[in-house]
Amino acid sequence: xxxxxxxxxxxxxxxxxxxxxxxxxxxxxxxxxxxxxxxxxxxxxxxxxxxxxxxxxxxxxxxxxxxxxxxxxxxxxxxxxxxxxxxxxxxxxxxxxxxxxxxxxxxxxxxxxxxxxxxxxxxxxxxxxxxxxxxxxxxxxxxxxxxxxxxxxxxxxxxxxxxxxxxxxxxxxxxxxxxxxxxxxxxxxxxxxxxxxxxxxxxxxxxxxxxxxxxxxxxxxxxxxxxxxxxxxxxxxxxxxxxxxxxxxxxxxxxxxxxxxxxxxxxxxxxxxxxxxxxxxxxxxxxxxxxxxxxxxxxxxxxxxxxxxxxxxxxx
Ligand code: A3P
Numbered sequence: 001x002x003x004x005x006x007x008x009x010x011x012x013x014x015x016x017x018x019x020x021x022x023x024x025x026x027x028x029x030x031x032x033x034x035x036x037x038x039x040x041x042x043x044x045x046x047x048x049x050x051x052x053x054x055x056x057x058x059x060x061x062x063x064x065x066x067x068x069x070x071x072x073x074x075x076x077x078x079x080x081x082x083x084x085x086x087x088x089x090x091x092x093x094x095x096x097x098x099x100x101x102x103x104x105x106x107x108x109x110x111x112x113x114x115x116x117x118x119x120x121x122x123x124x125x126x127x128x129x130x131x132x133x134x135x136x137x138x139x140x141x142x143x144x145x146x147x148x149x150x151x152x153x154x155x156x157x158x159x160x161x162x163x164x165x166x167x168x169x170x171x172x173x174x175x176x177x178x179x180x181x182x183x184x185x186x187x188x189x190x191x192x193x194x195x196x197x198x199x200x201x202x203x204x205x206x207x208x209x210x211x212x213x214x215x216x217x218x219x220x221x222x223x224x225x226x227x228x229x230x231x232x233x234x235x236x237x238x239x240x241x242x243x244x245x246x247x248x249x250x251x252x253x254x255x256x257x258x259x260x261x262x263x264x265x266x267x268x269x270x271x272x273x274x275x276x277x278x279x280x281x282x283x284x285x286x287x288x289x290x291x292x293x294x295x296x297x298x299x300x301x302x303x304x305x306x307x308x309x310x311x312x313x314x315x316x
Pocket of ligand 1: 066067068069070071072073158161162163165256257258259261280281282283284285288
């Protein structure tokens, strides 16, 4: 029998048994298959522990995104919106000296990847956390509390091209571009299948619009101030007319823009959670996929996503 077949549930595992459980999972390259999703193996310990131990607070804000859809950008935006009253002097803003992933930490990679259960109760409210977890893998307390979830998705072609560069730059694949593309189309990508990640949050957001906000990278790019207001309203900290008159929305957008963040010393070198920090800022544009995908590849993704998103109201 495989060691953890039907006999032992993951939530019964002791921390020492997690390693055995993780190595019993099917793998593909750097990924392990867990409950229908492909999770980066290095995140698995954190994911198991987070699922089991994380206790949501009513005022928490959880950013849940698939990788390469603009997570870094949204982290900067959410941090700036939520903490704007404490950071009126933009010349001293924490984003100037901290990578957005430090200000909005990954729960699995940052806190739950060790054996001890972290104490996160000392974080001032509202706590702003993130992970790449699909909806079905969220800790029960996140699903059941009144905490807010912000999800971001992006056109799958740009997501794939961004993922490819990221994997290459960080030595996370030995596969060819074509091989990685085929895997992506089969759903084998970190925290994928990508379409299931997007669809699950989308469907939940239709049922619980007060709890889950789904944003699209391309729309955020096209109408940034409209979306900033929408996010602030959703998080129940809307911009006052005084803040709007003072130009605070534009200030935050400028501070969080690709050009601005990309040029900061803190984002140019070093590593963040074992990722090259500079690899988080590549181009930051819509439509770069045309420079990489053949017409056949483009059609293949169109066909897959048209079928998966059919009748859902989602566009790819
Ligand atoms: P590209 O590779 O297409 O340039 P994630 O943060 O989820 O890893 O996503 C990375 C993608 O978001 C990269 O896309 C990156 O360049 C882009 N990005 C990073 N910061 C951004 C910003 N401030 N504004 C817009 N896009 C940004």
